[in-house]
Amino acid sequence: MARPPPGPVTTATTTTATTEVLVIGGGYAGVMAANRLTQRADVSVTLINPRPDFVDRIRLHQLVGGSHDAVVEYGEVLAGRVRLVVDTVTRIDAAARRLNLASGGSLGYDHLIYAVGNGSAEPEVPGAAEFAYPIATLEEAQRLRPVVETAPASAPVTVVGAGPTGLETAAELAEEGRAVTLVCGGVLGPYLHPRGRRSVTGRLASLGVTVVDGPGTSVTAVTARSVRLADGRELPSDVTVWTAGFGVPDLARRSGLSTGGGGGALPSARDRVCVGLGPGRWSDVVGRMLSAGYRRLDAVGVVLDPGSPH
Numbered sequence: 101m102a103r104p105p106p107g108p109v110t111t112a113t114t115t116t117a118t119t120e121v122l123v124i125g126g127g128y129a130g131v132m133a134a135n136r137l138t139q140r141a142d143v144s145v146t147l148i149n150p151r152p153d154f155v156d157r158i159r160l161h162q163l164v165g166g167s168h169d170a171v172v173e174y175g176e177v178l179a180g181r182v183r184l185v186v187d188t189v190t191r192i193d194a195a196a197r198r199l200n201l202a203s204g205g206s207l208g209y210d211h212l213i214y215a216v217g218n219g220s221a222e223p224e225v226p227g228a229a230e231f232a233y234p235i236a237t238l239e240e241a242q243r244l245r246p247v248v249e250t251a252p253a254s255a256p257v258t259v260v261g262a263g264p265t266g267l268e269t270a271a272e273l274a275e276e277g278r279a280v281t282l283v284c285g286g287v288l289g290p291y292l293h294p295r296g297r298r299s300v301t302g303r304l305a306s307l308g309v310t311v312v313d314g315p316g317t318s319v320t321a322v323t324a325r326s327v328r329l330a331d332g333r334e335l336p337s338d339v340t341v342w343t344a345g346f347g348v349p350d351l352a353r354r355s356g357l358s359t360g361g362g363g364g365a366l367p368s369a370r371d372r373v374c375v376g377l378g379p380g381r382w383s384d385v386v387g388r389m390l391s392a393g394y395r396r397l398d399a400v401g402v403v404l405d406p407g408s409p410h
């Protein structure tokens with residue numbers, strides 16, 4: 101769908117009856133929030149995202165495996181009334197209700213939705229930053245793809261981390277015929293019910309994935325050709341995929357907003373900041389926000405998290 105080009109990036113905070121909502125981050129949470137807000141005729145919604153396309157992050161392991169490109173045009177997912185600004189927010193000035201952009205411009209707002217998602221945490225394990233490949237972002241997955249593609253079919257591939265991303269990545273690469281070892285660093289899928297864990301273990305076994313789990317299976321070092329475990333074992337690994345640990349962008353902290361323990365922004369009615377909570381919960385939240393009783397946007401912080409400071 102054709103989209104009007106982004107308007108000038110410097111706008112005054114609205115003085116008309118229209119409420120200006122800025123959404124930082126065009127992932128699942130930001131897109132869903134922006135789309136839902138267009139149900140309000142008196143709200144003008146602008147979404148700011150560094151890339152001109154939507155990244156379908158839950159398919160990044162498929163990009164690595166070569167079965168999907170994990171990118172969708174915003175025209176396919178974003179409501180027509182949402183204005184897209186392709187840029188990166190470098191600072192939030194909550195007092196002035198204004199965002200600074202990497203391009204040098206700024207945007208004013210009445211209300212802000214903070215939906216910047218997460219990315220890879222800097223791994224502390226020696227050699228991991230140098231030799232292992234994270235896949236939390238499009239760029240990281242794109243960097244890994246040719247490495248997998250050019251490795252011989254028999255090359256040992258190790259996936260470190262047995263959370264949802266590690267499990268999906270191990271299964272995807274095994275389906276592509278790779279010789280995959282999944283290093284769990286403890287229990288496989290700690291978040292799973294024992295029955296679910298048995299089912300996933302059976303599926304991985306049927307795909308030929310070697311699962312290394314239990315005590316002593318934390319990775320203590322990564323080299324160009326191996327992965328070392330806490331129990332002293334050294335596993336051969338030509339390609340090591342790192343899925344053990346995510347971190348959040350520090351935009352909120354840098355901007356002096358209230359943040360939680362992990363560094364993500366906390367919702368604040370005072371600062372008129374609303375927080376994207378990821379795909380599942382977000383639509384419920386915006387739905388409630390738009391429902392009777394919560395029609396005023398400045399109630400958003402309260403709706404999102406009644407226990408948070410505001």
Ligand SMILES: Cc1cc2nc3c(=O)[nH]c(=O)nc-3n(C[C@H](O)[C@H](O)[C@H](O)COP(=O)(O)OP(=O)(O)OC[C@H]3O[C@@H](n4cnc5c(N)ncnc54)[C@H](O)[C@@H]3O)c2cc1C
Nearest residue numbers: 125126127128129149157158160161188189216217218236
């Ligand atoms: C390989 C993989 C598989 C996954 N599989 C699943 C799954 O099967 N099911 C599931 O529920 N979850 C899955 N996840 C997790 C899921 O992708 C995340 O929970 C989800 O992407 C979070 O959505 P979000 O909108 O909060 O953030 P994101 O989707 O990360 O979007 C955040 C957006 O904000 C932008 N942004 C960041 N900083 C700025 C800034 N300063 N200025 C402007 N824009 C900015 C980013 O570029 C990005 O576009 C998977 C993740 C990975 C990596």
